[in-house]
């Protein structure tokens with residue numbers, strides 16, 4: 476059992492803290508927001524994540540998990556401190572490391588024993604060295620920084636924490652690396668041990684590669700539309716080749732979320748800074764931007780949207796099973812519809828509150844029926860199960876004119892057509 480402090484209770488910090496407590500470690504999570512800490516102490520998580528609240532409450536009750544705004548309580552006398560603060564998009568797409576620097580300075584200021592600092596935040600190559608330099612230059616303690624990037628998917632984070640494909644641990648001080656590896660023994664997930672810089676790069680390379688797969692299949696979808704092929708058949712035929720793999724070949728309206736757009740830009744920018752132009756990634760980002768316009772282009776072909784057209788936007792989260800709307804393709808879609816003067820009603824089962832911060836004056840509903848009632852056009856942005864399980868009847872009964880533009884290929888075009896719906900999707904006829 477280790478005593479662990481965690482800087483930052485965002486997605487990564489909170490899930491890491493809860494899961495490390497679950498396997499028996501003693502964890503104290505630190506955040507600057509009093510409000511957030513009060514909520515977490517009461518056993519309510521600040522994000523929607525299946526299974527998280529239950530595990531949070533259990534570990535608080537069993538006194539392995541604590542939340543505080545007090546640095547000394549979080550850092551003093553610990554075996555390890557995890558840095559899990561945000562690294563938002565900064566100037567020219569670079570990762571903004573100001574929160575990481577601050578966390579390192581705070582550790583130097585608070586900790587009196589020798590310490591292992593584990594960096595979970597997604598950070599550019601060289602950041603762990605920088606963290607060590609900051610702490611060494613501002614204190615007399617001995618510090619070893621270990622890179623331990625996070626590969627959790629939102630909506631599946633607890634499952635991934637216990638069943639992930641790998642745990643990456645990168646460090647140049649073997650005893651520190653071994654101590655971090657020992658933390659994860661109960662998880663029974665293969666550990667990949669590398670030097671620090673390679674571990675830092677594995678995270679960016681993985682996210683950028685997955686983003687590349689998505690932009691690639693989206694371009695194939697565009698070719699399918701021109702030639703009459705079907706992107707789903709193509710993806711299946713490609714994906715069964717084990718060297719390609721079936722996952723992340725789902726065509727749609729482009730990737731969003733707090734990671735892929737930010738990390739792809741950060742890797743491009745990191746490469747440029749190192750004097751190397753990562754040409755492919757520029758294209759991946761460009762294709763993604765163009766793909767965000769796809770549904771509107773289709774709607775324009777059919778002159779579907781005019782001033783006052785009653786329009787339902789179905790799904791606001793960047794993907795299902797999360798209330799996260801950061802960089803969601805829905806944002807782009809709503810902006811385009813507003814430009815056209817559409818009368819918009821936006822639906823999401825759980826993400827409306829988050830979207831209100833972006834579009835405070837939009838009309839929202841958490842009822843799918845209400846969104847579609849009397850609508851002339853509907854745009855499907857997130858493939859929520861609740862949307863996918865509907866039949867053509869459901870739409871024809873509620874909508875005034877059943878015209879649907881589906882950015883996630885939720886339905887079979889033939890069934891929609893025979894159900895009386897004018898249905899347009901991505902990379903398929905129909």
Ligand code: UGA
Pocket residue numbers: 597625626627628629630682685689722723724725726727728729730731732733734735793794
């Ligand atoms: C992603 C990675 O998958 C995680 O491994 C990583 O830990 C995380 O970023 C992170 O860096 O923290 P996440 O952002 O939760 O996880 O979402 P994904 O499930 O990867 O989806 C990202 C976007 O790609 C979504 O907008 C999704 O709709 C889109 N997508 C995904 C597609 O358009 N097609 C696909 O085939 C797959």
